[in-house]
């Protein structure tokens with residue numbers, strides 16, 4: 128098959144080279160953006176008198192026919208035609224004749240591919256933001272339901288202080304809120320028009336890029352034609368934001384894995400979202416969440432692929448850049464799948480409230496409360512810390528929890544301790560009293576939920 132660029136060549140492309148250089152096997156999925164861009168480009172050419180109105184109409188109806196063929200699965204993609212752009216352009220010329228050859232006036236595949244990816248990423252980014260918000264709403268519902276469920280809070284994965292489960296869930300809602308902000312910010316730079324840069328240097332023909340920007344609803348225009356065709360920062364940003372997002376999902380996944388162990392027994396994952404073992408009949412494995420943790424590595428890998436791909440490229444377009452799409456598409460597919468499955472699964476996770484509360488009570492998690500009690504009696508915090516530490520050591524030796532020590536025993540360490548200490552040494556009281564802004568008191572957690580709801 129004759130290539131659109133065959134003019135200066137004396138022999139055909141080697142079959143191995145066609146296989147090696149083609150991108151249509153993966154960039155075909157940009158077809159609708161490619162056609163959208165071509166239609167706008169054609170309108171601009173006619174608007175500027177570079178082609179006639181009737182030529183433009185012929186080209187546009189040809190493109191729309193091709194669009195229909197692709198939609199209905201009747202279009203045959205040809206590897207010999209390299210990429211999505213040449214496949215569509217050659218099909219257009221076959222369909223409408225030589226006038227189809229006017230479409231590529233004042234355009235290059237270099238600005239064309241940059242445009243297609245930006246159009247695609249605009250849609251994808253908006254969709255991801257919507258999906259994250261949907262997931263946040265599910266988490267908020269869980270947080271509301273579990274606003275009084277007491278569980279141990281950890282630092283260093285050592286029991287630290289009791290918190291409520293709703294508070295724990297809201298921590299993830301906050302992470303996701305930052306993710307949305309980052310995607311929104313990244314969107315601003317995606318939403319910049321590269322079309323009209325042509326191969327790299329602009330054109331001698333009287334084009335109008337502002338007109339193109341209006342037709343394609345771009346907020347901004349890439350102001351330097353060389354930068355326009357060589358910039359992939361917006362993909363790298365998208366992958367960075369996605370990596371951070373996946374890191375958050377991976378942390379949540381890790382907690383669910385941990386919590387579903389016999390040792391923790393904090394949650395039971397729904398049967399429909401777990402799998403069995405081919406040898407051990409008793410097993411119920413958290414494969415879904417493990418895969419979320421695992422896929423995080425793949426997304427980081429994509430970010431590093433792109434950073435490495437771009438790091439030594441001289442200006443401007445280089446064919447290396449064709450390698451940007453596989454990691455990008457893979458990341459988009461991964462993010463959408465992870466969001467979908469987590470949004471479905473989370474509301475169905477069963478929390479073992481009794482178990483969480485009983486673990487929260489054990490292990491001297493109220494020692495800070497005791498120290499703060501002494502502070503309220505006027506004892507400097509450092510001294511209160513020391514006294515409480517001695518009480519804990521004594522309790523460990525006696526194999527008792529703090530609330531199991533008698534008033535006499537407690538007063539041996541500080542005469543300031545009264546009978547009302549037993550109200551302090553109670554997990555429910557402990558969380559209720561942590562009313563500082565952003566703290567774990569159910570009352571405060573409900574305020575946080577309200578604030579987050581109104582933002583969503």
Ligand code: ARG
Nearest residue numbers: 150210236237240446448449
């Ligand atoms: N398939 C190419 C890519 O994805 C499109 C641009 C090709 N440009 C070129 N001069 N060969 O980057």
